[in-house]
Every structure is written in C-alpha cells, then in structure tokens.
Amino acid sequence: MITIIAGTNRQASNTLKLANYCKDQIQKKGVAADIISLTDLPDNFIVSDMYGKRSEAFQQIQDRVSASDTFLFVIPEYNGGYPGVLKTFIDACTFPDSFSGKKAALIGLSAGKYGNIRGLEHFTGIAHYFNLHILPLKLHIPTINAELDKQGNFIKENTLKFIDQQLEQLIAF
Numbered sequence: 193m194i195t196i197i198a199g200t201n202r203q204a205s206n207t208l209k210l211a212n213y214c215k216d217q218i219q220k221k222g223v224a225a226d227i228i229s230l231t232d233l234p235d236n237f238i239v240s241d242m243y244g245k246r247s248e249a250f251q252q253i254q255d256r257v258s259a260s261d262t263f264l265f266v267i268p269e270y271n272g273g274y275p276g277v278l279k280t281f282i283d284a285c286t287f288p289d290s291f292s293g294k295k296a297a298l299i300g301l302s303a304g305k306y307g308n309i310r311g312l313e314h315f316t317g318i319a320h321y322f323n324l325h326i327l328p329l330k331l332h333i334p335t336i337n338a339e340l341d342k343q344g345n346f347i348k349e350n351t352l353k354f355i356d357q358q359l360e361q362l363i364a365f
C-alpha cells in the first residue's frame with residue numbers, strides 16, 4: 193500500500209489533481225494506493241490534535257498513516273517552500289512511529305518556474321530528521337497550469353513519463 197499525502201488543505205488544488213493521477217497510475221501497476229488529503233483534516237486540528245490531544249476524526253487519519261510504510265508526498269510551492277499546514281500535520285502525527293524507518297518519494301509542483309525545489313530540499317532535511325527514507329529521484333513540476341487541460345487532465349507526455357519513472361522507483365524502493 194502506498195499512501196499519497198496531498199500536501200495542502202486548499203480546496204480544488206492542483207496538488208489533489210496530481211495526487212489522484214498518481215493514485216490511478218499506482219493502481220494500474222497492481223499496487224494498492226490511498227490518498228490522505230490535508231483538506232480532510234479536522235478544521236480545528238491545531239487545537240484538537242496537537243501536543244498530546246487527539247480527536248476521533250484525526251485518529252482515523254493517524255491510523256492510516258500508522259498502517260502505511262510507503263508514502264508519496266505531493267507538495268505545492270507556497271511562498272518559496274512547502275505549506276505550513278503540511279508541517280503542522282506532521283507535528284500533529286505521533287512521533288516517532290508515524291514515519292520512522294519508512295519510505296517516501298516527493299513530487300513538487302508550482303505555478304511558477306521552480307517546481308518547489310527549495311520546499312522539497314527543506315522537506316527532505318526534516319524527513320531525514322525523523323528517519324523517513326526519501327527516494328533520491330525527486331520530481332519537480334513547474335508551471336503546473338500548463339500541464340492541465342480544461343477538464344483537469346495531465347497532457348504533457350514528458351511529464352507523465354517522469355511521473356511513471358518515479359512511481360516505478362518508489363514501488364521498487
């Protein structure tokens with residue numbers, strides 16, 4: 193089972209579109225996949241689920257994190273880095289067992305030119321701190337709006353090839 197973390201709580205995000213595409217592709221390869229979207233977090237989780245507190249709604253998400261040993265983080269570029277809500281989510285998950293000793297791949301995306309290069313590097317440092325092994329092949333998808341047609345389908349063959357290569361490597365990781 194690969195658990196995809198869609199790393200923003202923004203509604204109708206391109207991150208979630210990309211996460212859904214990756215989920216379909218992983219399943220087509222015969223591997224189970226699931227998405228945890230940060231839009232599913234309880235609205236008040238910074239109060240209900242930090243520093244030793246746990247709500248029933250968050251517990252269900254925590255259980256899915258705990259049960260998974262492989263992750264794909266899809267991470268948008270916000271203000272030159274990864275979204276604060278993603279770090280807050282990780283801070284709210286139980287430490288160290290949520291991610292320690294497990295494996296993950298990272299995909300960055302942005303409206304601008306950089307595809308969240310800095311955000312993925314920063315996230316890698318944080319992940320290594322809590323002993324999450326990061327696949328060396330990271331993917332950066334800049335100018336994300338040019339990758340999608342009006343129906344929200346990914347249209348650039350080269351990008352789809354790179355995604356496929358990364359998913360193959362994650363499955364073998």
Ligand SMILES: Cc1cc2nc3c(=O)[nH]c(=O)nc-3n(C[C@H](O)[C@H](O)[C@H](O)COP(=O)(O)O)c2cc1C
Nearest residue numbers: 200202205206207268269270271272302303304305
């Ligand atoms: C709070 C916020 C900050 C953003 N900062 C950047 C940025 O620094 N660089 C950039 O290229 N795009 C930036 N964007 C645009 C996102 O990269 C863009 O919306 C893209 O589709 C990925 O985000 P999404 O998954 O929320 O759609 C920002 C968007 C938001 C909501």
